[in-house]
Amino acid sequence: MQVADRLTKIPPYLFMELRKKIAQAKADGIDVISLAIGDPVEPTPESVVEELCRRARDPENHRYPTDEEKGMMAFRKEISRWYGDRYGVSLDPEREVLGLIGSKEGCHHFVLARINPGDIVLMTDPGYPAYRASIIMAGGEPYSVPILRENGYLPRLEDVPSDVAESARGMFLNYPNNPTGACADRPFFRDLVAFAKDYDIAVCYDNPYSEIVFGGQERLSFLSVEGAKDVGVELNSLSKPFNMTGWRIGMAVGNPDLIAAISKVKENTDSGIFNPIQYAAIKALKDESKNIDRMVEIYSRRRALVLQTLDRIGIRFEPPKGTFYLWVPTPEGMSALEFTGKLFERAAVVVAAGTAYGRYGEGYIRISLTVPDGRLHEAMERIEQGFS
Ligand SMILES: Cc1ncc(COP(=O)(O)O)c(C=O)c1O
Secondary structure, eight states: OOOOHHHHTSOOOHHHHHHHHHHHHHHTTOOOEEOOOOOOOSOOOHHHHHHHHHHHTOGGGGSSOTTGGGOOHHHHHHHHHHHHHHHOOOOOTTTSEEEESOHHHHHHHHHHHHOOTTOEEEEEESOOHHHHHHHHHTTOEEEEEEBOGGGTTOBOGGGSOHHHHHHEEEEEEOSSOTTTOOOOOHHHHHHHHHHHHHHTOEEEEEOTTTTOBOTTOOOOOGGGSTTHHHHEEEEEESTTTTTOGGGOOEEEEEOHHHHHHHHHHHHTTOOOOOHHHHHHHHHHHHHOHHHHHHHHHHHHHHHHHHHHHHHHTTOOOOOOSBSSEEEEEOOTTOOHHHHHHHHHHHHOEEOEEGGGGOGGGTTEEEEEOOSOHHHHHHHHHHHHHHHO
16 A cells, blocks of 8 residues: 655654564563663652542543643643743643643644645754654654754754745754753743744744753743743643653643644644543642652662763763753764664663764764663663673
């Protein structure tokens, strides 16, 4: 069966390829440890699971979700409270907040809501692969803006050629950044707002790691600077802070026109989020910020362990302060794929090659800290043995 041409333009999804590789190795009897995927292994807080079960027993909740594609008002109000308390951002729950089935869904719907076929959409390189796929599926043209170590992995907006900026309709960014771990600051946000205003570019600030920061790094929303709501939306998610990746729940907040447009896409695509999941999300946002502190402590310990091991095998670098990933330079003269291959051969450890995130990911691998402590220790012992 012939499938749509647009699908052939999308590179194979990184994790599907990795999963196949891991499954094959396991079938061959190898005890593989995967540090490739960012998916917390600790369970969702008990109180959140309880809330889901309680609400799922009410037949009223078995029907189409309340307020359908927008998310129930109680959920939108809680998001608005959370944004006020955590980031000092005030949001109108009616016009500026929308429930999502994860922030990944928001990326896809953002482009459908904003761009026309052939429009350029800027994205960072290295960058989260789903941006490129979403742009292509909407008929857009992805344009990669490099983010390099010497610039703190922030894009140099002034280097985007003006003809490209003039024809760009959207831009994807995410800080704390997957894959580099870099964080942005308010001066950068101000530059971004000015750039977006100058060129009429809608910003999709994807912020699912906003809570996962270390060493006193401030938790920030792009919307906390003046003018941000005029130029874009922010996506966020319960996946990472509350160990809820499988639940599929997140949010889009910000510019009311974009929120209405994304809502229209959703209205014609899905019928919203299962009510009990929305109630459970309210519970998480209201009562489980302690889970975030606990997880940040766990990731912080694991980060230190990985950094010590890398130091012992001669890989030294100053890691940025966000996300549960480490963006690690490869040893002198080794490409990302060579180093990934060697880690697999010598330690049966799988990591993501930097080039999976774009060509500027060459010379790096990404290590995820979302594995149980025991397995991470084992992986680090094997790496130390294999490389010393
Ligand atoms: C940058 C980025 N955006 C979005 C997502 C998807 O998150 P969600 O589970 O909310 O769809 C991820 C997940 O890894 C991510 O790294």
